[in-house]
Amino acid sequence: MTAATKAGLELATFGAGCFWGTEKYFRKQFGANLKSFAAGYMGGASKATYKDVCTGMTNHAEVLQVSYEPNQLAYGDLVRFFFRMHDPTTLNRQGNDQGTQYRSVIFTHTKEQQRIAEQIRDEVQASGKIKGKIVTQIQSADGLQFFMAEPYHQRYLENHPDGYCNHKLYY
Incomplete structure (x- = not known):
């Protein structure tokens, strides 16, 4: 059990390409409704640095937790x-960012999150709002560890407003 779940909070972990933009958009959309934000790496077997993850060899995705x-x-x-x-x-x-570290992935922390993520993925696909087949992985976080990214990645686009970001709202 994590400190967050002990405090009555739940975790959610999303990989949507570069974690800088993911963090920026979630902060803008949900702000104070989210109790914590952390850019990091998830999916690989061991702790890695940004340089390691950029090789595409660690199996980590850049994520926002x-x-x-x-x-x-x-x-x-x-x-x-x-x-x-x-x-x-x-x-x-995502845009010009290529490699498994930029994959679209939802790491679920409970069976209920898994069910909800799969249901919403199917609803979005059926709605026609997204052109093309959704390839987002929905994967249990059981047995996986979240590794916080280096401090300079936290709030990166807030601290570097001219920084690069591929994200936009698609619908």
């Missing part, structure tokens, strides 16, 4: 926004 109070913010709202703020139809790519 947030904590939230489920009685104030629904997990489904986070997932719906995730599908809006990046292109979930491009395999291992």
Whole structure:
């Protein structure tokens, strides 16, 4: 059990390409409704640095991990926004960023999150709002560890407003 779950908070972890843009868009959309934000790496077997992850050899994805109070913010709202703020139809790519570290992925922390993420993915696909087949991986976080990215990656676009970001709202 993590400190977040002990405090009555739940974790949500999303990979939507570069974590700088993912963090920027989630902060803008949900702000104070999210209790914590951390850019990091998830999916690989061991701790890695940004330089390691950029090789594409670690199996980590760049992710944003947030904590939230489920009685104030629904997990489904986070997932719906995730599908809006990046292109979930491009395999291992967002804009010019290519490689497995930029894959579209949702790491679920409970069976209920898994069910909700799969249901919303299917609803978004059926809605026609996304052109093309959604390739987002929905993967259990069981047995995986989140590794916080280096300090300079936290709030990167807030601290570097002219920084590069591929994200936009798709619908």
